[in-house]
Amino acid sequence: MAALALAVLAVDQFTKWMVVHSLAPDEERVIIPGFFKFVHWGNTGAAWSIFSGNNSLLVVVMLLAFAALFLTRRHFDADRLPGQIAFGLLFGGIAGNLADRLARHQVVDFIRFYAQLRGTGGEIGFPAFNVADTAICSGVGLIFLITWRSDRAPGKEAPAAK
Numbered sequence: 001m002a003a004l005a006l007a008v009l010a011v012d013q014f015t016k017w018m019v020v021h022s023l024a025p026d027e028e029r030v031i032i033p034g035f036f037k038f039v040h041w042g043n044t045g046a047a048w049s050i051f052s053g054n055n056s057l058l059v060v061v062m063l064l065a066f067a068a069l070f071l072t073r074r075h076f077d078a079d080r081l082p083g084q085i086a087f088g089l090l091f092g093g094i095a096g097n098l099a100d101r102l103a104r105h106q107v108v109d110f111i112r113f114y115a116q117l118r119g120t121g122g123e124i125g126f127p128a129f130n131v132a133d134t135a136i137c138s139g140v141g142l143i144f145l146i147t148w149r150s151d152r153a154p155g156k157e158a159p160a161a162k
Contacts, residue, residue, distance in 0.1 A: 001085075008095075012132040015130065016100065016130060035115070040108070043107045062094055070091075076146055083146060093132040
């Protein structure tokens, strides 16, 4: 779990370092026209930039989430490989974005999928994200699968309908 978390943290910070040193703030570099580009966007909020400008509050929330996950990890089969992978991804992702918030006072987002709008020059797309975000989402998804699978395990009774 710790090795995976450290690997996620290292890859996340390295990719963000590359972005910071190769793209100016708000610069974009199209990789696949009309579909994918690298950007250098700072995010002082949470997912989809909600709570923008609340970096200090989000640092506290991240520290509380990290502590809560650490203290409750045994409830999610964290001693088995799928649980270790899930929590390694979560801890590494949280640590990566927390490092950004503490060092840069914002999270560096750089992966952007989008679609070009014909005739308007505008675009629609998924909010920009980073390696840490990907690890967090993957870890949460894996925890949902672990929980769902254990709830459906043979011999486990379904809750009684009321």
